[in-house]
Amino acid sequence: MKPREIRLSTTPTPEAIAELRLGDIVYLDGLMYTAREGVYMRALEDKANIPMELPSESAANFHCSPAARINADGSFDMGAVTATASFRFAKWLPEWMEKTGAKLIIGKGGMSSKDYKSYFVPNGAVYLSTVGYGTGALLGRGVENVEAVHWNEELGLAQAMWVIRCNKMGPFIVASDMNGDCLFERENAKIAQNIERVYEGTKPAVLKRYGESDDRSDEVI
């Protein structure tokens, strides 16, 4: 069965979000901004003023550092664009969503269904995963224009807040829905049925590691 393809605005209506199903393929139109640990720390911990009107300008937060440069004349060149793993940002996301009204969190690898149920769904937000990873050149083609780069001086090119105008930017895969279900967990569960057969005959290592036991009074031998 071929996945469904959908075009979606980066300031989506609640109805458009409710329509999305796990595994749908999405292409985005409108303004999107990059924000990862650097932006989160600056905005939430250092309480710096966010240099955009959110969410009216954009409700799409991309966990991304682009392969891009700022030219001597101040213009921008953006080559490839792909996401970075999102699970590391769970610490900041609830507060970020509340503050910015982000409805689309776009990144790599998704979050847990616990994250989705506890703060994605209450904020009317879903997670879109990049594909591959990563289809950097295809996503780069979807960048119509780089509108601004905020906080480059403070955070550097990789952590700066890039504001991108998207034109049918994609593909992305819908990885959470309004039930708070998680596409990756659904797939994990299917694969789990096979684990016993694949591991048959293999042996646990003679020398254990902490983490295989969480009791630090244990020995590893």
Next chain:
Amino acid sequence: MIPIDLIQKTAESLMDKAAIEIPEDYLDGLKKAAETEDGDLSSFVLKAMLENYEAAKEDRRAMCGDTGVPRWFVKLGNDARVEGGMCALETALRRATASATNGVPLRPNRVHPLWRTDHNNNVGIGAPEIEYGFEPEGEWIDLITVHKGGLFGTDYRMLFPSDGIQGIKRFYLDSLMAFGKRGLACQPAIIGIGLGGSKDICMTLGKRASVLRTVGSRNSDPRIAEMEDEFKELGNSIGMGAMGFVGKNMVIDCNIEVGYCHTGGMPMSVHAFCLSSRRAVARIYPDGRVEHRTDPDWFTPYQRRETVEWDPMREAAE
């Protein structure tokens, strides 16, 4: 004498090629995988990746936004001489790395581990890494750049002789399961396994097995070559494909490299060279000839030699 300007110019073009052009051996491997893949979502992902490589080449833009951490492997024929000496060579490679980061552009990934300071050019303390190898004959120098991506997919474990092959299999599967879920390893990948050596060399062997050997190559030891086939199939029998979706393609190839280790141990490392398996190679001769290729051809009989002397053994073989 190999002109230093030619080294820098060639290095710059290698940076560009590595970032933009997927090597033919990996591309062929992925095309085969895409033909056999029947998981709906994994199949979609592989097709999107194949389109992505085309888009990168057409537009001359990097294939992935995470352009990895550029590094260099340099191999010299025994009679090679570099204008300005080896420090000039290192400077040329650092210059090429910085200028290509701005030129392609690449993502300036390299930062200080504690202060997170960023030179915006992928150059800093110990970056790019430059590693060396030598061959008994030749006046040439091989420049190999690898832009390995990803923070996931790599692991090390001290195993012991009593762990045996079944213990090796378990750790291999553990690594694929741990980093394959949600596609953190950006599979299907070239999986490199390092067995033996001291701890640091075990990591080096595994990394080189993944990034310096091509898809379809086999270890010169026939029993290790058999293990490579078996491990490739084992990885692909998990039922996991691209992005951790249900599928049958996790491992494009499995390469194993070994080194002699402490008699009591059997250290093992696992590495994943991702869907953007970026590598580019050129051989430069003193007369100014430059030959580009994608096979690093690193693991020659000389690199895998077991004996004290080299020449006498070779003469005996002839």
